[in-house]
Amino acid sequence: xxxxxxxxxxxxxxxxxxxEILSRFERKGLTLTALKMLKLTxxxxxxxxxxxxxxxxxxxxxxxxxxxxxxALVLTGPNAIKTVxxxxxxxxxxxxxxGTIRGDYATVMSNNIxxxxxxxxxxxxxxxxxxxxxxMF
Ligand code: ATP
Ligand code: MG
Numbered sequence: 666x667x668x669x670x671x672x673x674x675x676x677x678x679x680x681x682x683x684x685e686i687l688s689r690f691e692r693k694g695l696t697l698t699a700l701k702m703l704k705l706t707x708x709x710x711x712x713x714x715x716x717x718x719x720x721x722x723x724x725x726x727x728x729x730x731x732x733x734x735x736x737a738l739v740l741t742g743p744n745a746i747k748t749v750x751x752x753x754x755x756x757x758x759x760x761x762x763x764g765t766i767r768g769d770y771a772t773v774m775s776n777n778i779x780x781x782x783x784x785x786x787x788x789x790x791x792x793x794x795x796x797x798x799x800x801m802f
Contacts (some may be wrong), residue, residue: 667745668698668801670791672780675733678702682770685738686779689752689766690740699739699792699801705731712794722775729775737795746788749781 671690673683690695705713710727717723740749755763758777761768771777782788792801 666741667785667788668739668741668792669745669749669779670795671738671740671749671782672730673736673738674730674776674780675735675779676771676776678734678736680690680770682778686766686770687736687738689747690698690738692736693748693752695740695742695745695748697738698741698759699796700736701795701800702734702736703795704734707731709794712744713791725775739792739796739801746782753779753781754763 673686673737677683677686685704687697707727710730711718714723714726717726742748742773752766755776756766756767757772757774758767758771761771763769766779769776
């Protein structure tokens, strides 16, 4: 069994889609292991998206992800990392098929609803940004 970090981004909270998105993951059979609502500081955003520092879209990415509250989750299950990425769909919603989260709810790459860790290494690193061991069940 595997843990992955999921963020419901500010657009999801604003559009009142948190329940719908969380519901999809639960129906799939993933286990909710941790959950909190928070607003990222620029420092936390830099830690989360550190692989993208210096890229042309980075300033807009940080501005967006810090623009309002988000919901952070740890989801657990067999192949949770890959399963969540498949359910999310491609980064650009234009390429995301109907039936995926980005395909069903998003139109532009800058507001793409959800984040999911892309590897075991990222998942472990990212989970530690948001949760202490005591906050994980
Ligand atoms: P996330 O990390 O948010 O789950 P992802 O793993 O699908 O998304 P990444 O390549 O990690 O995609 O990019 C992080 C975020 O940066 C994307 O969700 C998107 O909002 C933004 N982004 C990525 N590439 C571009 C780009 N070429 N132009 C504009 N924004 C981009
Ligand atoms: Mg990513």
